[in-house]
Amino acid sequence: MARPREFNETEALSGAMNAFWTSGYDGTSIPDLLKATGLSRSSLYETFGDKSALFEAATGLYFRTHGQPRMEALRQATSTMQGLRRFFGLQIGSCLDPKSPNGCLLTNTCTSLSSHDPKIEYMLRKSNRLFRAELLALLVRGQQAGEIPQDRDVESLSHMLMAVSFGLNVAARVDPDRRSLHAMANAALKAIE
Amino acid sequence: MARPREFNETEALSGAMNAFWTSGYDGTSIPDLLKATGLSRSSLYETFGDKSALFEAATGLYFRTHGQPRMEALRQATSTMQGLRRFFGLQIGSCLDPKSPNGCLLTNTCTSLSSHDPKIEYMLRKSNRLFRAELLALLVRGQQAGEIPQDRDVESLSHMLMAVSFGLNVAARVDPDRRSLHAMANAALKAIE
Secondary structure (H helix, E strand, O other): OOOOOOOOHHHHHHHHHHHHHHOOOOOOHHHHHHHOOOHHHHHHHHHHHHHHHHHHHEEEEHOOOOHHHHHHHOOOOOOOOHHHHHHHHHHHHHOOOOOOOOOOOHHHHHHHOOOOHHHHHHHHHHHHHHHHHHHHHHHHHHHHHHOOOOOOOOHHHHHHHHHHHHHHHHHHHOOOOOOHHHHHHHHHHHHOO | OOOOOOHHHHHHHHHHHHHHHHHHOOOOOOOOOHHHHHOHHHHHHHHOOHHHHHHHHHHHHHHHHHHHHHHHHHHHOOOOHHHHHHHHHHHHHHHOOOOOOOOOOOHHHHHHHHHHHHOHHHHHHHHHHHHHHHHHHHHHHHHHHOOOOOOOOOHHHHHHHHHHHHHHHHHHHHHHHHHHHHHHHHHHHHHHO
Protein backbone atom coordinates (compact mmCIF):
# COMPACT_ATOMS: atom_id res chain seq x y z
CA MET A 1 0.00 0.00 0.00
CA ALA A 2 1.36 3.41 -0.92
CA ARG A 3 2.31 5.65 1.98
CA PRO A 4 -0.38 8.40 2.24
CA ARG A 5 0.98 11.80 1.29
CA GLU A 6 1.41 14.09 4.27
CA PHE A 7 -0.41 16.92 2.53
CA ASN A 8 -3.58 17.38 0.57
CA GLU A 9 -2.56 17.52 -3.09
CA THR A 10 -5.80 19.19 -4.17
CA GLU A 11 -5.41 21.94 -1.59
CA ALA A 12 -1.80 22.51 -2.61
CA LEU A 13 -2.83 22.71 -6.27
CA SER A 14 -5.63 25.09 -5.40
CA GLY A 15 -3.10 27.34 -3.61
CA ALA A 16 -0.86 27.27 -6.69
CA MET A 17 -3.84 28.10 -8.93
CA ASN A 18 -4.68 31.17 -6.82
CA ALA A 19 -1.04 32.31 -6.88
CA PHE A 20 -0.83 32.07 -10.70
CA TRP A 21 -4.29 33.69 -10.97
CA THR A 22 -3.17 36.65 -8.87
CA SER A 23 0.21 37.26 -10.49
CA GLY A 24 0.31 35.39 -13.83
CA TYR A 25 2.97 32.86 -14.81
CA ASP A 26 6.03 35.10 -14.86
CA GLY A 27 4.90 37.05 -11.79
CA THR A 28 4.75 33.92 -9.64
CA SER A 29 8.12 32.79 -8.30
CA ILE A 30 9.05 29.40 -6.83
CA PRO A 31 9.11 30.94 -3.31
CA ASP A 32 5.56 32.32 -3.98
CA LEU A 33 4.50 28.79 -4.97
CA LEU A 34 6.07 27.23 -1.87
CA LYS A 35 4.16 29.69 0.28
CA ALA A 36 0.89 29.20 -1.63
CA THR A 37 1.05 25.41 -1.54
CA GLY A 38 2.57 25.06 1.92
CA LEU A 39 5.03 22.54 0.45
CA SER A 40 8.77 22.19 0.76
CA ARG A 41 10.78 22.67 -2.42
CA SER A 42 11.43 18.92 -2.69
CA SER A 43 7.75 17.97 -2.17
CA LEU A 44 6.70 20.55 -4.77
CA TYR A 45 9.06 19.19 -7.43
CA GLU A 46 8.31 15.57 -6.49
CA THR A 47 4.55 16.06 -6.70
CA PHE A 48 4.11 18.47 -9.58
CA GLY A 49 7.40 18.62 -11.44
CA ASP A 50 8.81 21.98 -12.53
CA LYS A 51 7.06 25.38 -12.61
CA SER A 52 5.59 24.95 -16.08
CA ALA A 53 4.23 21.47 -15.21
CA LEU A 54 2.67 22.92 -12.05
CA PHE A 55 1.18 25.76 -14.13
CA GLU A 56 -0.31 23.16 -16.47
CA ALA A 57 -1.84 21.30 -13.52
CA ALA A 58 -3.11 24.59 -12.00
CA THR A 59 -4.74 25.73 -15.25
CA GLY A 60 -6.27 22.23 -15.50
CA LEU A 61 -7.90 22.81 -12.10
CA TYR A 62 -8.92 26.33 -13.14
CA PHE A 63 -10.52 24.94 -16.27
CA ARG A 64 -12.47 22.28 -14.35
CA THR A 65 -13.73 24.73 -11.73
CA HIS A 66 -14.17 27.93 -13.77
CA GLY A 67 -13.70 27.33 -17.50
CA GLN A 68 -15.73 24.15 -17.87
CA PRO A 69 -19.06 25.54 -16.51
CA ARG A 70 -18.73 28.52 -18.88
CA MET A 71 -17.91 26.32 -21.88
CA GLU A 72 -20.90 24.11 -20.98
CA ALA A 73 -23.11 27.19 -20.89
CA LEU A 74 -22.11 27.76 -24.53
CA ARG A 75 -22.34 24.09 -25.59
CA GLN A 76 -25.62 23.25 -23.86
CA ALA A 77 -27.37 26.52 -24.68
CA THR A 78 -31.08 26.28 -25.50
CA SER A 79 -30.60 29.32 -27.74
CA THR A 80 -27.59 31.44 -28.75
CA MET A 81 -28.69 34.41 -26.66
CA GLN A 82 -29.52 32.23 -23.64
CA GLY A 83 -26.08 30.60 -23.84
CA LEU A 84 -24.21 33.88 -24.18
CA ARG A 85 -26.19 35.48 -21.36
CA ARG A 86 -25.42 32.53 -19.11
CA PHE A 87 -21.75 32.60 -20.14
CA PHE A 88 -21.31 36.29 -19.32
CA GLY A 89 -23.37 35.90 -16.12
CA LEU A 90 -21.00 33.19 -14.90
CA GLN A 91 -17.95 35.22 -15.91
CA ILE A 92 -19.12 38.40 -14.19
CA GLY A 93 -20.08 36.37 -11.10
CA SER A 94 -16.56 35.00 -10.94
CA CYS A 95 -15.02 38.48 -11.54
CA LEU A 96 -16.99 39.84 -8.58
CA ASP A 97 -16.51 36.85 -6.27
CA PRO A 98 -14.66 38.23 -3.21
CA LYS A 99 -13.25 34.73 -2.50
CA SER A 100 -11.31 34.62 -5.81
CA PRO A 101 -8.49 36.71 -7.25
CA ASN A 102 -9.88 39.27 -9.69
CA GLY A 103 -10.16 38.65 -13.41
CA CYS A 104 -9.17 35.43 -15.14
CA LEU A 105 -6.11 33.25 -14.64
CA LEU A 106 -5.49 32.95 -18.38
CA THR A 107 -6.06 36.65 -19.20
CA ASN A 108 -3.76 37.67 -16.37
CA THR A 109 -1.13 35.27 -17.67
CA CYS A 110 -1.48 36.44 -21.30
CA THR A 111 -0.79 40.04 -20.36
CA SER A 112 2.04 39.37 -17.94
CA LEU A 113 3.97 36.87 -20.02
CA SER A 114 7.30 38.52 -20.58
CA SER A 115 9.46 35.42 -20.77
CA HIS A 116 7.98 34.27 -24.10
CA ASP A 117 8.04 30.68 -22.85
CA PRO A 118 6.89 28.87 -26.02
CA LYS A 119 5.11 26.09 -24.10
CA ILE A 120 3.04 28.53 -22.04
CA GLU A 121 2.36 30.74 -25.08
CA TYR A 122 1.15 27.68 -26.98
CA MET A 123 -1.18 26.69 -24.11
CA LEU A 124 -2.68 30.18 -23.96
CA ARG A 125 -3.07 30.43 -27.73
CA LYS A 126 -4.75 27.01 -27.85
CA SER A 127 -7.11 27.95 -25.02
CA ASN A 128 -8.07 31.25 -26.73
CA ARG A 129 -8.66 29.48 -30.04
CA LEU A 130 -10.85 26.81 -28.43
CA PHE A 131 -12.85 29.51 -26.69
CA ARG A 132 -13.43 31.40 -29.95
CA ALA A 133 -14.38 28.16 -31.74
CA GLU A 134 -17.09 27.55 -29.11
CA LEU A 135 -18.41 31.07 -29.55
CA LEU A 136 -18.43 30.71 -33.33
CA ALA A 137 -20.20 27.33 -33.17
CA LEU A 138 -22.95 28.80 -31.01
CA LEU A 139 -23.36 31.80 -33.35
CA VAL A 140 -23.52 29.53 -36.41
CA ARG A 141 -26.18 27.38 -34.71
CA GLY A 142 -28.16 30.55 -33.94
CA GLN A 143 -27.91 31.73 -37.52
CA GLN A 144 -28.99 28.33 -38.85
CA ALA A 145 -31.97 28.34 -36.47
CA GLY A 146 -32.99 31.80 -37.68
CA GLU A 147 -32.30 33.37 -34.27
CA ILE A 148 -29.48 35.55 -35.64
CA PRO A 149 -30.09 37.56 -38.82
CA GLN A 150 -28.41 36.11 -41.92
CA ASP A 151 -26.52 39.34 -42.64
CA ARG A 152 -24.53 39.15 -39.38
CA ASP A 153 -20.83 38.35 -39.86
CA VAL A 154 -20.62 35.61 -37.21
CA GLU A 155 -16.88 35.15 -37.70
CA SER A 156 -16.21 38.79 -36.72
CA LEU A 157 -18.82 38.63 -33.95
CA SER A 158 -17.05 35.63 -32.40
CA HIS A 159 -13.80 37.65 -32.30
CA MET A 160 -15.61 40.62 -30.78
CA LEU A 161 -17.32 38.51 -28.08
CA MET A 162 -13.95 37.01 -27.15
CA ALA A 163 -12.46 40.52 -26.92
CA VAL A 164 -15.32 41.66 -24.67
CA SER A 165 -14.81 38.63 -22.44
CA PHE A 166 -11.07 39.42 -22.14
CA GLY A 167 -11.86 43.10 -21.61
CA LEU A 168 -14.27 42.28 -18.78
CA ASN A 169 -11.43 40.49 -17.00
CA VAL A 170 -9.16 43.51 -17.39
CA ALA A 171 -11.76 46.07 -16.28
CA ALA A 172 -12.83 43.97 -13.28
CA ARG A 173 -9.26 43.87 -12.06
CA VAL A 174 -9.10 47.51 -10.93
CA ASP A 175 -12.76 48.55 -11.11
CA PRO A 176 -15.01 45.60 -10.28
CA ASP A 177 -18.32 47.41 -10.79
CA ARG A 178 -21.28 45.10 -11.47
CA ARG A 179 -23.23 47.62 -13.56
CA SER A 180 -20.28 48.48 -15.82
CA LEU A 181 -19.44 44.81 -16.40
CA HIS A 182 -23.04 43.99 -17.31
CA ALA A 183 -23.18 47.04 -19.61
CA MET A 184 -20.15 45.67 -21.52
CA ALA A 185 -21.78 42.26 -22.00
CA ASN A 186 -25.24 43.61 -22.79
CA ALA A 187 -24.03 46.00 -25.49
CA ALA A 188 -22.03 43.16 -27.07
CA LEU A 189 -25.08 40.86 -27.04
CA LYS A 190 -27.25 43.58 -28.59
CA ALA A 191 -24.88 43.62 -31.58
CA ILE A 192 -25.84 40.05 -32.40
CA GLU A 193 -29.63 40.19 -32.45
CA MET B 1 26.10 75.91 -14.66
CA ALA B 2 24.66 72.53 -13.72
CA ARG B 3 26.90 69.56 -14.43
CA PRO B 4 25.42 67.74 -17.43
CA ARG B 5 23.98 64.35 -16.47
CA GLU B 6 26.14 61.50 -17.65
CA PHE B 7 23.19 59.70 -19.16
CA ASN B 8 20.26 60.51 -21.34
CA GLU B 9 17.25 60.79 -19.04
CA THR B 10 14.75 60.30 -21.88
CA GLU B 11 16.44 57.10 -23.01
CA ALA B 12 16.54 55.79 -19.46
CA LEU B 13 12.85 56.57 -19.02
CA SER B 14 12.06 54.91 -22.34
CA GLY B 15 13.89 51.78 -21.14
CA ALA B 16 11.86 51.80 -17.92
CA MET B 17 8.64 52.27 -19.93
CA ASN B 18 9.43 49.19 -22.04
CA ALA B 19 10.25 47.14 -18.95
CA PHE B 20 6.93 48.03 -17.26
CA TRP B 21 5.11 47.51 -20.57
CA THR B 22 6.56 44.00 -20.91
CA SER B 23 6.03 42.81 -17.35
CA GLY B 24 3.56 45.17 -15.63
CA TYR B 25 4.23 47.02 -12.39
CA ASP B 26 4.56 44.09 -10.02
CA GLY B 27 6.43 41.97 -12.55
CA THR B 28 9.20 44.56 -12.95
CA SER B 29 11.81 44.45 -10.20
CA ILE B 30 14.37 47.10 -9.30
CA PRO B 31 17.17 44.96 -10.88
CA ASP B 32 15.02 44.78 -14.07
CA LEU B 33 14.75 48.58 -14.01
CA LEU B 34 18.49 49.04 -13.50
CA LYS B 35 19.14 46.83 -16.51
CA ALA B 36 16.47 48.54 -18.64
CA THR B 37 17.64 52.07 -17.83
CA GLY B 38 21.37 51.32 -17.72
CA LEU B 39 21.55 53.31 -14.46
CA SER B 40 23.12 52.55 -11.13
CA ARG B 41 20.77 52.17 -8.18
CA SER B 42 21.78 55.56 -6.78
CA SER B 43 21.32 57.36 -10.15
CA LEU B 44 17.91 55.72 -10.57
CA TYR B 45 16.65 56.88 -7.17
CA GLU B 46 18.26 60.31 -7.54
CA THR B 47 16.70 60.92 -10.96
CA PHE B 48 13.30 59.31 -10.70
CA GLY B 49 12.65 58.61 -7.02
CA ASP B 50 11.18 55.26 -5.96
CA LYS B 51 9.61 52.56 -8.14
CA SER B 52 6.11 54.01 -8.05
CA ALA B 53 7.40 57.50 -8.98
CA LEU B 54 9.36 55.95 -11.88
CA PHE B 55 6.22 54.09 -12.95
CA GLU B 56 4.32 57.37 -12.92
CA ALA B 57 7.00 59.00 -15.10
CA ALA B 58 7.06 55.96 -17.44
CA THR B 59 3.28 55.95 -17.87
CA GLY B 60 3.51 59.70 -18.53
CA LEU B 61 5.90 58.96 -21.41
CA TYR B 62 3.65 56.11 -22.59
CA PHE B 63 0.68 58.46 -22.59
CA ARG B 64 2.52 61.14 -24.58
CA THR B 65 3.82 58.67 -27.19
CA HIS B 66 0.94 56.16 -27.39
CA GLY B 67 -2.12 57.28 -25.43
CA GLN B 68 -2.22 60.92 -26.55
CA PRO B 69 -2.46 60.26 -30.32
CA ARG B 70 -5.31 57.81 -29.69
CA MET B 71 -7.16 60.22 -27.41
CA GLU B 72 -6.70 62.95 -30.03
CA ALA B 73 -8.18 60.61 -32.65
CA LEU B 74 -11.31 60.49 -30.46
CA ARG B 75 -11.36 64.20 -29.59
CA GLN B 76 -10.60 65.56 -33.06
CA ALA B 77 -12.80 63.12 -34.95
CA THR B 78 -14.70 64.50 -37.94
CA SER B 79 -17.40 61.92 -37.23
CA THR B 80 -17.90 59.30 -34.52
CA MET B 81 -17.18 56.39 -36.86
CA GLN B 82 -14.12 58.10 -38.34
CA GLY B 83 -12.75 58.76 -34.86
CA LEU B 84 -13.35 55.22 -33.63
CA ARG B 85 -11.87 53.71 -36.79
CA ARG B 86 -8.78 55.86 -36.40
CA PHE B 87 -8.54 55.00 -32.70
CA PHE B 88 -8.67 51.24 -33.30
CA GLY B 89 -6.33 51.56 -36.31
CA LEU B 90 -3.71 53.25 -34.12
CA GLN B 91 -4.20 50.69 -31.35
CA ILE B 92 -3.89 47.69 -33.67
CA GLY B 93 -0.85 49.28 -35.33
CA SER B 94 0.81 49.59 -31.94
CA CYS B 95 -0.18 46.01 -30.96
CA LEU B 96 1.49 44.70 -34.13
CA ASP B 97 4.56 46.97 -34.01
CA PRO B 98 7.54 44.60 -33.76
CA LYS B 99 9.60 47.37 -32.10
CA SER B 100 7.26 47.56 -29.08
CA PRO B 101 6.31 45.09 -26.36
CA ASN B 102 2.94 43.52 -27.17
CA GLY B 103 -0.35 44.88 -25.90
CA CYS B 104 -0.72 47.96 -23.72
CA LEU B 105 1.33 49.09 -20.73
CA LEU B 106 -1.78 49.91 -18.70
CA THR B 107 -3.72 46.73 -19.59
CA ASN B 108 -0.69 44.61 -18.77
CA THR B 109 -0.36 46.41 -15.46
CA CYS B 110 -4.08 46.07 -14.61
CA THR B 111 -3.99 42.31 -15.01
CA SER B 112 -0.68 41.72 -13.25
CA LEU B 113 -1.26 43.94 -10.24
CA SER B 114 -1.13 41.57 -7.32
CA SER B 115 0.25 43.95 -4.72
CA HIS B 116 -2.94 46.06 -4.56
CA ASP B 117 -0.81 49.20 -4.33
CA PRO B 118 -3.56 51.81 -3.81
CA LYS B 119 -1.64 54.57 -5.64
CA ILE B 120 -1.11 52.43 -8.75
CA GLU B 121 -4.68 51.09 -8.64
CA TYR B 122 -5.96 54.66 -8.43
CA MET B 123 -3.85 55.71 -11.45
CA LEU B 124 -5.16 52.79 -13.51
CA ARG B 125 -8.77 53.37 -12.47
CA LYS B 126 -8.49 57.07 -13.32
CA SER B 127 -6.95 56.30 -16.70
CA ASN B 128 -9.71 53.78 -17.54
CA ARG B 129 -12.42 56.22 -16.50
CA LEU B 130 -10.95 59.04 -18.58
CA PHE B 131 -10.75 56.71 -21.58
CA ARG B 132 -14.40 55.70 -21.20
CA ALA B 133 -15.45 59.34 -20.78
CA GLU B 134 -13.76 60.18 -24.12
CA LEU B 135 -15.56 57.27 -25.82
CA LEU B 136 -18.90 58.33 -24.34
CA ALA B 137 -18.40 61.98 -25.35
CA LEU B 138 -17.74 60.94 -28.96
CA LEU B 139 -20.80 58.66 -29.00
CA VAL B 140 -23.00 61.40 -27.55
CA ARG B 141 -21.74 63.84 -30.21
CA GLY B 142 -22.55 61.24 -32.88
CA GLN B 143 -26.03 60.73 -31.51
CA GLN B 144 -26.65 64.49 -31.37
CA ALA B 145 -25.46 64.84 -34.98
CA GLY B 146 -27.84 62.07 -36.09
CA GLU B 147 -24.94 59.77 -37.04
CA ILE B 148 -25.88 57.21 -34.37
CA PRO B 149 -29.49 56.07 -34.10
CA GLN B 150 -31.38 57.56 -31.13
CA ASP B 151 -32.30 54.13 -29.74
CA ARG B 152 -28.65 53.17 -29.13
CA ASP B 153 -27.67 53.01 -25.45
CA VAL B 154 -24.46 55.04 -25.76
CA GLU B 155 -23.56 54.55 -22.09
CA SER B 156 -23.45 50.74 -22.53
CA LEU B 157 -21.75 51.08 -25.93
CA SER B 158 -18.94 53.14 -24.35
CA HIS B 159 -18.36 50.33 -21.82
CA MET B 160 -18.38 47.74 -24.59
CA LEU B 161 -15.90 49.69 -26.77
CA MET B 162 -13.57 50.01 -23.79
CA ALA B 163 -13.83 46.24 -23.18
CA VAL B 164 -13.04 45.53 -26.84
CA SER B 165 -10.03 47.83 -26.66
CA PHE B 166 -8.76 46.01 -23.53
CA GLY B 167 -9.54 42.65 -25.14
CA LEU B 168 -7.53 43.57 -28.24
CA ASN B 169 -4.50 44.15 -26.00
CA VAL B 170 -4.95 40.75 -24.37
CA ALA B 171 -5.49 38.84 -27.63
CA ALA B 172 -2.54 40.55 -29.34
CA ARG B 173 -0.25 39.45 -26.54
CA VAL B 174 -0.18 35.76 -27.50
CA ASP B 175 -1.81 35.80 -30.95
CA PRO B 176 -0.98 39.06 -32.77
CA ASP B 177 -3.00 38.33 -35.91
CA ARG B 178 -3.96 41.44 -37.89
CA ARG B 179 -7.17 40.00 -39.34
CA SER B 180 -8.49 38.80 -35.97
CA LEU B 181 -7.75 42.14 -34.30
CA HIS B 182 -9.52 44.07 -37.06
CA ALA B 183 -12.47 41.65 -36.89
CA MET B 184 -12.84 42.49 -33.17
CA ALA B 185 -12.87 46.23 -33.81
CA ASN B 186 -15.08 46.05 -36.92
CA ALA B 187 -17.79 43.97 -35.23
CA ALA B 188 -17.79 46.39 -32.29
CA LEU B 189 -18.13 49.39 -34.63
CA LYS B 190 -20.97 47.72 -36.51
CA ALA B 191 -22.92 47.59 -33.24
CA ILE B 192 -22.99 51.38 -33.14
CA GLU B 193 -24.28 52.27 -36.58
